[in-house]
Amino acid sequence: MSNYKSILVGVLFITACTNNEKSGSFIQGKTEKEQIAVVGKIAGRIQTIKVSQGDFVHRGDTLAILDIPEVEAKRAQAAGAVTSASAQYQMAQRGATANQLKQLNAKKKALEEQYGFARKSLGRMEAMVRDSLIAQQQYDEVFAKYQGAQAQLIAVDAEIADVQHGVRKEQQTMALGQQDRAEGALQEVRVAEKERYIIAPQDMTIETITLKVGELALPGYTLFNGTLDNSTYFRFTVPESQLKNYNKGANIEVTVPYKGDLKIAGFIKNIKQIGAYANIATAYPDYDIQDPLYEITIYPKEPISAKEILNKTTVTIKK
Incomplete structure (x- = not known):
C-alpha cells in the first residue's frame, strides 16, 4: 500500500509539472464581440416580442411592440386641436361672413341717412344763427349731432374695410401660430406612435x-442586448515584464481550444495599460501583483474566420 501511494504521488507530481510547463508556454485570453444595447424611448408595456435569443436580425427589423394606450388618446386630442386652430386661422384670413357684411352695409346706410339729415340741419342753423334768429346754444346742439353722425359713419366704414380685407395682420399671425402649435403636438404624437416599435439599429445577434x-418598459431601459456581426476580437492581459514580446501591428496566431485548437491569423490592434486586476482577461496569472498590467487586443485578419467562435470563450497565444 505504501509503494502504491508513492507511485500515485509521483504520477500526480509529474502530471502537474507537465501541465505547468505546458501552461507556461502560452497566455490565455478571452473572445470578445462588439455589443450593442437596444433601449426604449417611451414608457409602455411589452405587447409583442418578435425575436428569440440567438436570432440574427437585420437593421430595421422589428424586435418588439409596446402597448401605449395614452398615445391614442393624445392623438385624438391633438387632431381636434389642429381642426379648431385651422378653422380659426381661415376665419382670420377671410374676415366676417357674408351675412355679417350685409348687416354692416345696412348699418352704414342708416348712418348715412342720419349724417345727411344732420348736415342739412346744420346748414339751415348756420343761416339762422347769422341772422340771430336762434340762440347760439341751439346751433351748438345741432353741430354736436352732426359731428356724432359723422364719427359713426367713419367707424362703420372702418368696420366694413376690415371685413372686406380680413382682420388685422397681428391677429392672423396669432391664429397661424396656434395652428402651427397644434400641428406640432400632432406630429409629436405621430413620433410617439412610431416609438411603439422597437427596431434593430444594426445587423446583430440577439x-x-x-x-x-x-412587463413595463421604462424610457432608457435596455430591452435587448446583442452582438454585432463579424466583430469578434481577442483580449489578453500580460505583465510589463513580458511586454517586449508583443508589438502593435505585429502578426500573431490565436488558438481556440474548444474548436479543436483552431488557428486564427490575427494582428495586434492595440496595447494599453489597465489599472485593476478586475479587468484582466488571462486565467490564473502567475506574475507579481506589483507588475503593471497591459491589455493586448488582437483582431483576426479575416473577420469571417472568427464569426462562429462563441463570446467569452478561452483562447491562447504563445508567449
Whole structure:
C-alpha cells in the first residue's frame, strides 16, 4: 500500500509539472464581440416580442411592440386641436361672413341717412344763427349731432374695410401660430406612435431579452442586448515584464481550444495599460501583483474566420 501511494504521488507530481510547463508556454485570453444595447424611448408595456435569443436580425427589423394606450388618446386630442386652430386661422384670413357684411352695409346706410339729415340741419342753423334768429346754444346742439353722425359713419366704414380685407395682420399671425402649435403636438404624437416599435439599429445577434410580454418598459431601459456581426476580437492581459514580446501591428496566431485548437491569423490592434486586476482577461496569472498590467487586443485578419467562435470563450497565444 505504501509503494502504491508513492507511485500515485509521483504520477500526480509529474502530471502537474507537465501541465505547468505546458501552461507556461502560452497566455490565455478571452473572445470578445462588439455589443450593442437596444433601449426604449417611451414608457409602455411589452405587447409583442418578435425575436428569440440567438436570432440574427437585420437593421430595421422589428424586435418588439409596446402597448401605449395614452398615445391614442393624445392623438385624438391633438387632431381636434389642429381642426379648431385651422378653422380659426381661415376665419382670420377671410374676415366676417357674408351675412355679417350685409348687416354692416345696412348699418352704414342708416348712418348715412342720419349724417345727411344732420348736415342739412346744420346748414339751415348756420343761416339762422347769422341772422340771430336762434340762440347760439341751439346751433351748438345741432353741430354736436352732426359731428356724432359723422364719427359713426367713419367707424362703420372702418368696420366694413376690415371685413372686406380680413382682420388685422397681428391677429392672423396669432391664429397661424396656434395652428402651427397644434400641428406640432400632432406630429409629436405621430413620433410617439412610431416609438411603439422597437427596431434593430444594426445587423446583430440577439444575446439577451430583458423583459417578458406584459412587463413595463421604462424610457432608457435596455430591452435587448446583442452582438454585432463579424466583430469578434481577442483580449489578453500580460505583465510589463513580458511586454517586449508583443508589438502593435505585429502578426500573431490565436488558438481556440474548444474548436479543436483552431488557428486564427490575427494582428495586434492595440496595447494599453489597465489599472485593476478586475479587468484582466488571462486565467490564473502567475506574475507579481506589483507588475503593471497591459491589455493586448488582437483582431483576426479575416473577420469571417472568427464569426462562429462563441463570446467569452478561452483562447491562447504563445508567449
